[in-house]
Amino acid sequence: MNATDIVNIRLANHQLAVTKFKKAKDIVSWMGVMQSQDYNMAKWAIGIRLPGATEKTIEAAIHKGEIIRTHLLRPTWHFVSPDDIHWMLDLSAPKLKASLKARHKELELTEAVRKKSNTLFENALTKNGHLTRDELVTVLKNAKIAVDNNRSSHLFLWAELEGIICSGSLKEQQPTYALLNEWVPKKKTYHRKEAIAELAHRYFNSHAPATLKDFIWWSGLNITEAREGMEAIKDQFVAEKIQSHTWWLPDSFIIPPKKQSVYFIPAYDEYIIGYTDRSPIIPVTNQKKAISNNGLFRPVILINGKAMGVWKRTIKKDTIIIETQYFETPPKSKKVIEQAATAYGHFMGRKTEIVRGIAE
DSSP states (O other): HHHHHHHHHHHHHHTSOOOOOOSHHHHHHHHSOOOOOSSHHHHHHTTTTTTTOHHHHHHHHHHTTTSEEEEEEEEEEEETTTTHHHHHHHHHHHHHHHHHHHHHHHHOOOOOHHHHHHHHHHHHHHHHHHHOOHHHHHHHHHOOOOTTTTTTHHHHHHHHHHHHHOOOOOOOTOOOOOEHHHHHOOOOOOOHHHHHHHHHHHHHHHOOBBOOHHHHOOOOOOHHHHHHHHHHHHGGGGEEEEETEEEEEETTOOOOOOOOEEEEEEETTTHHOOOOOOOTTOOOOEEEEHOOTTOOOOOOEEETTEEEEEEEEEEEEEEEEEEESSSSSOOOOOHHHHHHHHHHHHHHHHHEEEEEEEOO
C-alpha cells in the first residue's frame, strides 16, 4: 500500500467513490458520526454520499428524526443516528462535562443555574413541543438567567450532555430542540468497553486506512481507552506499515482501481477532519490554504482523492456561483470538474456557474 492507495481506499470507505446506502440515516450510521457545526455544509456532507439526494431530502430526514444533531465526542456539533445517540452520549458525556468545569466557574454557571435551566427547557418543551433556539433563549431570559457572553450556548450544551435535549423537527425550515427521551425513546445501550469497541469498529470501517492516533483525535477518547477499542476489534482488521506509521484497514479491503474523480466536498467533511495527520490528502505546504490557524476548515476540491484547491458558493435566485481557487495551476479536467459542480447544484435545486481563480 502506498500514498495513492490510501486516498483511493478512503474514497471508497467514505462512500464518496461508490455507496451501498440509499438513506441519509444509513450514511450517518456507517460514518459513526459526521461533524456538523456548519449546518448547511453538513447537509451536503451527507448528500454528496447519497446519489440523487437533494437538500430537501436531507432536511426531510432531519425533520422526521431519522438524523439527530447534537454535541458528541470532541465535542462539537455532530449528526448521529437515533439508534446511536444514547450510547454515544453515555460514552462521551462524562469527559466532556468534566472539561467544562473551569469555564462554567468563569461564567458563574453554578450547578443550581444549570439545574434550573434544564428544568426550564424540560417544562417549555413538554408544554409547547419542539422550540427554536431563540424561543428557548427567551425562556431563559424570562427566568432572569443571564444568556450573554456565550452562557446560553453552554446551557444548551449542558442540557444535551445531560441527555435532556437534542435536535428536533424543523419549524419553518429552522432547526429546533426536542426532549431527547421523547424524540428518541428507544435506547440502545452498551457497557463502556463494548461502546468503545463499537465506536472503533465504526471509525476504522468508514475512515480506513487510519492510525490509532487518528482514532484518538476523532473519538475524543484517551490513549488507553482508544487502544483497548483497537485491541477489541483488531482481529477484523489488518495492519499495513508505511515508514513509521501503522495503518489499520478492514481485513476484507481491496484497493480500488484508479480512476479520475472530482468532488466539491464541504467544510469540515469527515474526509478531511476525521484525521489528525492530513498530509496524505493535503500536502503540508497547502494545509494553511484549506485550514486556518484558528481551526476553520474551508470547502475543498478533491481531485483523485487529494485536495487541490478550495471553493466557495454564492447563492442567487436560480443559480449557485461556485468560485474555485486552486493551489497550483488549474487542472485540465474541465468536464469532470463541471460535473462535480453540477452535482452540488442538483443537490441545492439550482443551476451552477463556475468562476475560476488561483489561490494566493
